[in-house]
Amino acid sequence: MNNPFYISGIIPEPYFCDREKETQNIVDTLMNQGDVLLTSARRMGKTQLIRHIFEQASIKEKYYTFYIDIYATSDLGEMVFLMGKEIFKTLVPKGRRALKYFWENVRSISAGFSIDPISGKPRFDLKLGEIYTPELTLEEICQYLESAGKPCIFAIDEFQQITRYRQTNTEALLRSCVQKMSNCRFIFSGSDRHILEQMFSSYSKPFYNSAKAVYLDRIEKEAYLRFVIGNFSENGKSISEDAVSYCYDLFEGYTYYMQKTFHELFPQISAGAAATKESVDGTIRGIIDEGSHAFSELTAQLSIAQKGLLCAIAQAGKARSVTSGSFVKANALTSPSSVQKSLATLLDLQLISYQLTPGGKEYFVADKFMERWLKETY
Ligand SMILES: Nc1ncnc2c1ncn2[C@@H]1O[C@H](COP(=O)(O)OP(=O)(O)O)[C@@H](O)[C@H]1O
Ligand SMILES: [Mg+2]
The missing domain is CATH 3.40.50.300 (P-loop containing nucleotide triphosphate hydrolases)
Incomplete structure (x- = not known):
């Protein structure tokens, strides 16, 4: 199949x-x-x-x-x-x-x-x-x-x-x-x-x-729900709307992370069976476990300061004013100027990314699986 x-x-x-x-x-x-x-x-x-x-x-x-x-x-x-x-x-x-x-x-x-x-x-x-x-x-x-x-x-x-x-x-x-x-x-x-x-x-x-x-914005939730449910049912399997919706929200509609999850989940569900929210969670768990080796290799190249900043951003999900005194203090980072340097390196390595918001630049970990791994590991 x-x-x-x-x-x-x-x-x-x-x-x-x-x-x-x-x-x-x-x-x-x-x-x-x-x-x-x-x-x-x-x-x-x-x-x-x-x-x-x-x-x-x-x-x-x-x-x-x-x-x-x-x-x-x-x-x-x-x-x-x-x-x-x-x-x-x-x-x-x-x-x-x-x-x-x-x-x-x-x-x-x-x-x-x-x-x-x-x-x-x-x-x-x-x-x-x-x-x-x-x-x-x-x-x-x-x-x-x-x-x-x-x-x-x-x-x-x-x-x-x-x-x-x-x-x-x-x-x-x-x-x-x-x-x-x-x-x-x-x-x-x-x-x-x-x-x-x-x-x-x-x-x-x-x-x-x-x-x-x-x-190009995220695919609309309605359309993605229909797409996933339809693909399951055409193959004699099913998935609850709740489960797809959960995955969509978890990854904020980012196409790759959802597709990767359903790509892995799909063969795990046998014909006639139904996938649930728990199955989605189990699949994501598996993807993160499988990626953990690569994630630790990536972080192993970083200095303590860079790693500290990366983890702080992962914890925040979306981090603003990262060079402010309060962010530095709250996350036990060294100083605004060292954060500034680490930020440039992390951006260069594409480990983090940012979006412009009315409140300034908002940083986030580029890979959403890695973000979860960081949150769990550190
Ligand atoms: N319209 C779509 N339908 C199904 N899967 C898609 C669609 N668009 C993207 N994908 C999947 O999402 C992932 C990211 O797509 P890609 O085009 O490489 O993103 P980008 O070029 O914006 O970084 C790929 O794995 C791709 O297969
Ligand atoms: Mg591309």
Whole structure:
């Protein structure tokens, strides 16, 4: 029996929950020649939504679609490398002609293409270090996209990363390429809402006002309840509304943690049986136990000060004014300045995250399973 709760890979249509309005909105914007800025908290479903959009018949028939995630990249060369590789990968199944046209146009890296003498299959074995002229290659790629056989949609995920690139002019450079294109639409997406909004809503920034902002909130509770209950019942199992609602509230509707829980719970319930709130709790217990080794490895790298702050934030759930004297004192931390330093490290390591509220920045542990583990362990 297939598990209807997907936590990785491409989610087949019937197992993709909701997001109808967002899908329609983004498809309409793209077809209307607009670019999109898609933001949300981590693990809410941006990447899956982009994939889902690319699977829509109206998009699939009309466009070539490309997707890269630049989270791990540190300069323009790497980004350009991923773009080249993605275009190659997408074009391979479209046939030799499409591919040939691509590599004839991207001259600066055409040495990376070859035909495998034995299998006859096209190969792209460019090395990262062989992107000698990233700016030129970027320009060539954009020119290619502009003249490809079909209109294109290019999604760049974790886009905030470009603000960390060595080349400080990347934003301006990319913007000027994007601006010249009429055959290619872009989806920029990422979890760092603060940085992305600054990039797209400050008058002085190259990307100012250049994309339609879509914020992806949690899936509505009603819709998620129906989705989970339906998936159980279609497979001859059942789950109480109470149990699903409990899980939703516990994880505040964050998609990944709920999907992970039901992904694990589903096979544990035999046909004809019913899952309850207690079964949900048992499953979460199991997930935390299984993760505990990884969680302790992560915390083992931290200094006492960093660990202290992480635990204080876990205990608070959502922590405000963490550098105030009262927070420092209440949690037996050393000093506001040491908290300030630890905060930067924890944010950098993505162990914590924050949201802006009218009362200031509100910090929380990024992984909700880890948050529970910390609360229980320390
Ligand atoms: N609409 C959806 N229906 C079912 N599962 C989803 C949906 N959106 C996201 N997920 C699941 O939630 C998790 C996080 O999604 P992802 O797209 O990677 O989040 P993000 O890119 O925002 O960090 C994944 O495990 C994914 O399978
Ligand atoms: Mg993602």
